[in-house]
Amino acid sequence: MDIDEHPLAYLLHQQGWSASDYLVRLGAVHQRLGYGPIARDRKRVTRWTRGGVTPDLHAQKAMAALHGIPEQEITARPWPEWLKLACVHDRQFLSAEWTLTATIELLDRVATTGGTMDRRGFLVVTGITPVLAGAATAQPAAARAHGRRVGADTPELFEQSLAILRRQDDVLGSGQVHASARAQLRLIVTTLRTTSYTEEIGRRLHGVAAEAARICAWTAYDSGRRGLAEEYYLVGLRAAASSGDQVVTANILAFWAMLRYATGDPRGASALVADALGRAERIGSPAMNAMLYARLARAHARAGDHRASDRAVNAAFDAYDRARDCASEEEPDCVYWLNLGELHMQAGSCELDLGRPGGALRHFTAASAGLRAFDAYREEDFPRSTAIFLAREAEARMALGDLDGAVDSARRSLDHLGDLSSARGTSSLTDLRARFAGHRAVPVVRDFLAQTA
Template identity: 70%
Template sequence: MEIDGHPLTYLLHLNGWSATKYLTRLDGEHRRLGYGRIATKDRKRVTRWTRYGITPEMPAQLAMAALHGIPAEEITARPWPEWLKLACIRERQLLDAAWNPQTTIELLDRVAATGGPMERRGFLVVTGIAPLLAGAAAAEPATARTQGRRIGRQTPALFDKSLAILRRQDDQLGSGQVHASARAQLRLITTTLKTRTCTEETTRQLYGAAAEASRICAWTAYDSGYHALAEEYYLVALRAASSSHDPVVTANTLAFWAIMRYSTGDPRGAADLVHGALGQALRIDSPRMAAMLHARLARAHAHAGDSRASARAQNAALDAYDRARDRSPEEDPDCVYWVNLGELRMLAGSCALNLGRPGEALTQFTDAEDGRRSADVYREDDFPRGAAIYLAREAEARIALDDLDGAVDTAHRAVDHMGGVTSARGTSTLDNLRSKLAARKDVPLVRDFLESTA
């Protein structure tokens, strides 16, 4: 049976409960907590919760938490129904296994062997970031491998070239078309680790390549809307990065994981991940990477509604980028090839929008498109999915400022950029923009746009 995306639906199926049986169990907890009875025959109540976006009243949520053994404080830490996913965790090995190279290979082998299309496999939710970072910091480093035919020092470099191509293909084509290729690379790297003899240095480089391949799998899964699968790949990526003792791949993994975290209701966890990445950045001579990490921290704080902390992080990002101006981009790790001043301004505009400052957001968005130097301009043609998402946010800012002409013009540009790109995240962003414009469909210009893009 295929399970839809709601954790309560998953729990009902997992336990073999009908809606009536579930309400009966819930009624017992509801009364035990002193909230009175629940109508156990009202099966449509469960349907309203799972299919129509109705949020249960707080007493019902507290009863659910008690029924499923979830601490009540998680209800305030996570929005409904995110906190209920804590009852759905199946993949405990990824969380509890020892942090050593052999266990990492076993876990890499397991996730790399997953065949077929991306699919929901339960709900894996990491509840605490600090223990993961502590485990990563104490992880045993990889040592030389002594089984199978010896490979040379050039093998990791070949994998790095393939991964660099995958990163750029994701920019141009979207995650839906790249995920399978990333998974194939992960399988190949993992097989090489398992079956070949190599020096300690080469082994650590292969673990680093496996970490980046898993990170790309995670990112493309998240961008395609498969958050549980992405979380699984991020966990394995962090383990492989820790075995490699490579600060670059570790910091990059944590930074991309943070994007998913603050975008799905956990800005505090995202901030913890970025702080972990910034600790790695102390070992990396890359102001461009430091700028990217501070910009990610600013996004996490903006999602949390902390304007002062977000502003501090934005200033730190710009200061770091100023130090990058005198360097060639080739001096920085390849994984930050996409970072320039235009990108940082787009991220600053996104922060302002999260914080309810559409005027400031619009200034940042337009400045990103009109840099004085070509190296400072956001490169829309190189990043069509990113451009579509940022343009949708710019259109949202214009709607808030009652500039409907500008909003519609910007929305058309966003739609044009998404043509040929497969990205559930990008599509969802455009759908949200259409919903905001639909509130003004009495305006002919807006109505024409909605009809032409239906």
């Protein structure tokens, strides 16, 4: 299912109902609620799903009753957002209390089954603010007295394994790493449920569970399974909040923000990053700050806010300068990938989103300048990201009328992607081919399209 599919169209497809079938069922409920008969013109359903028409309040109440959704959700969420609740197979992920028992149960469920939300991409968190409010009330991790005793070496081993997984994802791609991340999460959850430990070790175990869930979320997102990714982020945030680990929490929020602005919710993405930045003083990491401001810049750019995006880009570069000045101080391992080249890539993407291809190309060029420099973008270490950014560079060159340069960047992108497993990488090239299609009459473009068909 495409992420932009209307929830009513999705429900009809899932149930195998035609528009007429649906109106018969809806009409019966509409009548039972005392609202009288409902017109059975099948075009009405088309207008609801494709024409931007909002059903009247009585029709929405009948829909809520038909799909088992509490009526108050109609006023709490706009149409058709509230109807997305009918697409969730298990609403406990959204409604469970922020207790240790609920968190471990949900961690166990996603680790064992891979989650329960729609696999093909439906996001169901329609408001980020309630999630962040829930995280603020999370029950802190506690000691456990039953089972074999484990000490500090256990979370340390998990931390080492997760650091390896992060780097394997860079080189091998998300498709191959996702299964390993799930296996690691299952092992951590088993440890949480069956061993005894102190409160401090309990916090660390919740922290590694949160990071394992984040890697599961990221690899699911990069594999094109956006709904599943959001489920992992939700559960990961629960574990992070109970751990009290500000670095793990901020990292989850930052990666979740990528998912939200990529799926049309830049405001939600900004809220996630703002929460993460609120933890910055306690973290004390200039590199983490640079990463967070880069995420904030992307969210503002997706929202079309030039000034806010530019301010955040400048803040990201300023923070990175402080990180270089404090190079002797230890930074969190989760920002190992950040360097000046990466920031230029992010800034270039912002420029592209804001319709400024000239500025985008300047940043993309700066990112790869002096490939042997310490803080240049290391293409061989990050082939998937390099492929995606080169596709964006090609888009900028195309917008500037440099078709030869655009094709050259596109070919380099294809070379870096190779056989890496990444739906995002593949999608970036598919989108680029669609853009090239309008220039098919140009020989160099025609040859590229023929060779990559």
